Amino acid sequence: MRDVAVIGVGMNKWGELWEKSLRDIFVEAALLAIEDAGIDHIDSMYVGCMTSGLFVGQEHLGSLMADYLNVTPIPATRIESACASGGVALRQGFIEVASGINDIVLVSGVEKMTDVGGGEATYALSTAADQEYEDYQGVTFPGLYAMMANRHMHDHGTTREQLAQVAVKNHQHGSMNPLAQYPFKVTVEAVLNSVLVADPLRILDCSPITDGAAAAILCPGDLAKKLTTKPVVQIIGSGQATDTIALHARKDLTWLGATAKASEMAYKMAGVGPDDVDLVEVHDCFTIAEICVIEALGLVERGQGGKATESGLTALGGKIPVNTSGGLKSKGHPVGATGVAQVVEMVEQLRGEAGERQVKGAKLGLTQNMGGTGGSTAVHIFKRM
């Protein structure tokens, strides 16, 4: 297997982009990544997208996006793994470059979520859960994550305030990200007084509905040095894993088994461990999610995610900054794009281009992207060479 580098990244301004279509926002992000890489062609491409069929009535995104990016007849493949579609698309691009079958591969993620009403969006997102045994019984994602939160509070003494502190931290980070959907700060009080969605989760515990896209350009490590004058960032570890799709089928509601397994695979491939990581971008679709994820990644002890957040360990300036981009919470969560946007932040950080969000001296970082309540997860480890 060949070394794989990321030589270009791009994402558009995220938000409610009513004047733009699914194909428009994909092309915007793809061109930014191509420009950043300084390349004149691509050999192949992947499009991560969860459910454009339900959101905008369009499937066949490989053909559509290759067409509108004007790169036919290259191979173009759409990947779906619910909210992990982007992270899994990255893994497919990594495998393709590593295999030697193609050299320059564009990996992208896109979702257009605001062309439907709230009820339709909730239905579309619910298709990431077990339809027969979860959705048909009436539970949607805020309810599922609320059960995880209640159980974490019960088992580990996690407090309502600690959950809020995840949102406060990520909005603090996101306030420095000009591409974020909600680049404003929030306080613990604001979170605690916001509208109740599914007890104990309130609206400011939840990531928003977002239109957006992100893209990255991969190539073999030795080619990267010829193609770009920017610092070369390599993907040194890749892991992907699954868990039961239904939350109720797990022995422990707060343990993200697929995240633990995928990170174990990625750490092993990279030859590093949690202590070697300078920063991480993780899947904070709800505040409780970030707490469970940092435990499953081995960054903090099991059950200590809430306390670690409260202590400032995961804030910019702390020992292991989590979600310097603002995370899903502040940056937004166009579900298929999220996993690739994590790569955008990671590459900018490892190149030293993150401006006031910069983690000083960052050399090694990890991204974690999951679908549903963690039924699928992709983890990647990046190193500045």
Added chain:
Amino acid sequence: MRDVAVIGVGMNKWGELWEKSLRDIFVEAALLAIEDAGIDHIDSMYVGCMTSGLFVGQEHLGSLMADYLNVTPIPATRIESACASGGVALRQGFIEVASGINDIVLVSGVEKMTDVGGGEATYALSTAADQEYEDYQGVTFPGLYAMMANRHMHDHGTTREQLAQVAVKNHQHGSMNPLAQYPFKVTVEAVLNSVLVADPLRILDCSPITDGAAAAILCPGDLAKKLTTKPVVQIIGSGQATDTIALHARKDLTWLGATAKASEMAYKMAGVGPDDVDLVEVHDCFTIAEICVIEALGLVERGQGGKATESGLTALGGKIPVNTSGGLKSKGHPVGATGVAQVVEMVEQLRGEAGERQVKGAKLGLTQNMGGTGGSTAVHIFKRM
């Protein structure tokens, strides 16, 4: 890149399977393939599926199917490329095994299409076309392929009877396939007198709406000889390509550019040409499609697909048998499963297990699977070692 073999295949009986769910039919086919391969584990899996979100309200098929096959936490990825989802899933499995990242990979395709009414099914399928510039104007797939048929008749003198002969041949083949949805024979007269759908295409020119699944087990070539006592079939060529998603954007409505390009890639990798191929399974979603495909694959001269069919060249016993399985026309067309079912037929033929459908002495075969009106295509070449 490592050599890649197919050591197991399986598919269930296709049809209107109202008593079975999407997950049921996937598990049936996957277990048949695993049993055929005689293996005790898989390392990774792919699920090709076009639009389970619109057909049954379920996405996140990687997690769901790994869960119900009881193989979590292995990586599991859903691939979507409209009706080429199965063929593109096969290519992803091929790349993964070739790369060395995993050894034993299950590739599957599945679709459950009969849980919705006809109008909803037509809508779901229309998402493979360009929604903004085709569907919103009122054209659906029978209409698009009817335009291709009219143009082929105009440009090349193809006759209405020659179109019918594709259906007659494929039903003749399918009548010998016990897993086919419609294993009966039809006559030219029956096709010509069947209900008009979109002039000149009649109902017996169209592939049906089908529930079904198919699966194949891939592994490295050297491992195949240790794992199975059956004849080893290797994938010696893989190609994938795209074309404009909208039919109207092409210079020639009857030329399938992505099929030509994907086959060029596959022939080159395999080091063979059209004359070396003993049999092919192609994407006959409509009778005109098979005629255009055999031209784009270089099996017959451009414009001669109709005449070649009429002459018996493509029938069992002819020079180059096409769709011995019955094709999409008789076997059925659960859209995401079709590309993998082609592999089932190919492996059985190359092993000499195809019974009364057997192509005598078959050693080299090709599969071609396309999405939409040919906006995406996967081509693979198989050889009995």
